[in-house]
Amino acid sequence: MTHAQQEHTHIKLKIALIVDSKIASKYVYELAEWGQNQNDLDVTHLLIQNIPSNKQSKIHKAFLLLKKKGFLHLAQLVGFTLIKKVESLPLKYTNTYKHHFTKYDLSNCVKNSISINPVVSKSGFVYRYEDDDIQKIRELGLDVLVRCGSGILHGEILHSARFGIISFHHADNRINRGGPPGFWEVYLKQDSTGFTIQQLTEELDGGNVLFRGHLNTKFFYLLNQAALYEKSNFYLKKLLSDIATTRELPHKLPYGVRLCQ
Numbered sequence: 001m002t003h004a005q006q007e008h009t010h011i012k013l014k015i016a017l018i019v020d021s022k023i024a025s026k027y028v029y030e031l032a033e034w035g036q037n038q039n040d041l042d043v044t045h046l047l048i049q050n051i052p053s054n055k056q057s058k059i060h061k062a063f064l065l066l067k068k069k070g071f072l073h074l075a076q077l078v079g080f081t082l083i084k085k086v087e088s089l090p091l092k093y094t095n096t097y098k099h100h101f102t103k104y105d106l107s108n109c110v111k112n113s114i115s116i117n118p119v120v121s122k123s124g125f126v127y128r129y130e131d132d133d134i135q136k137i138r139e140l141g142l143d144v145l146v147r148c149g150s151g152i153l154h155g156e157i158l159h160s161a162r163f164g165i166i167s168f169h170h171a172d173n174r175i176n177r178g179g180p181p182g183f184w185e186v187y188l189k190q191d192s193t194g195f196t197i198q199q200l201t202e203e204l205d206g207g208n209v210l211f212r213g214h215l216n217t218k219f220f221y222l223l224n225q226a227a228l229y230e231k232s233n234f235y236l237k238k239l240l241s242d243i244a245t246t247r248e249l250p251h252k253l254p255y256g257v258r259l260c261q
Helices: 003-008 026-035 058-069 071-091 131-138 183-187 221-246
Strands: 013-019 023-025 041-049 103-105 112-116 126-128 144-147 165-169 192-199 208-216
Touching: 013 026, 013 221, 023 026, 026 041, 026 103, 026 221, 041 221, 071 221, 112 131, 144 221, 165 221, 183 192, 183 221, 192 221, 208 221
Parallel strands: 013 041, 013 144, 041 112, 144 165
Antiparallel strands: 023 103, 165 192, 192 208
8 A cells, every 4th residue: 555545544535426316216326325334435415416497398399309300319219218118017027126217315325415507508418517616516625526417517527526527338438329228239139238437528428438347238128227237336336446445546447357147
């Protein structure tokens, strides 16, 4: 252990989760709950994004989507929705993944939260933040932000914690970049499904890759997605624990093994 590591052994790594609401998926809740029971790190805060509500009707949204992106894109979204409804039934009967769609209240395990107000681009995808929000975040003295909410984050928020923002891409970003997580690997009958954990930068799909992993592709989409979320969550926890120990981000991909189950 280096002198710098020894100096920090008694100081926990401070982590905040960027979320859209206190109500979140089981995977975000498990990450938050895990962070309360570690000796070397702590999930101290939720940064809750106040996203402007869109009160347009579903029919109006569908019409705008049809006008903007065409019939094929709209048909794909409808198709994914139908597949999700059908496949959610057998998923509920699995012991491991029956709570895949269950929502949990993060305030039960993370007591501190602050509200931040993204400035959303016209496309609705890119989020930036005003100086006041950036200052509020910096005053928390955080080491790591973990992106668990929506939006492509740009601007000073990328530099508002010591090690920046760590985020999932629930695919191998060298192969699959779009679509619902876990879908294309099943549809294309790929042997493995990948995931990427990266430190976000201003470059879209060009973050600093900290970890890549793979698991055997399951035989239907939602089962594959649930296994993907669970396995990637496990390795995010391991990565955060490693950062807490070394007090630095990995300089190269340290876990280049294929995961099988």
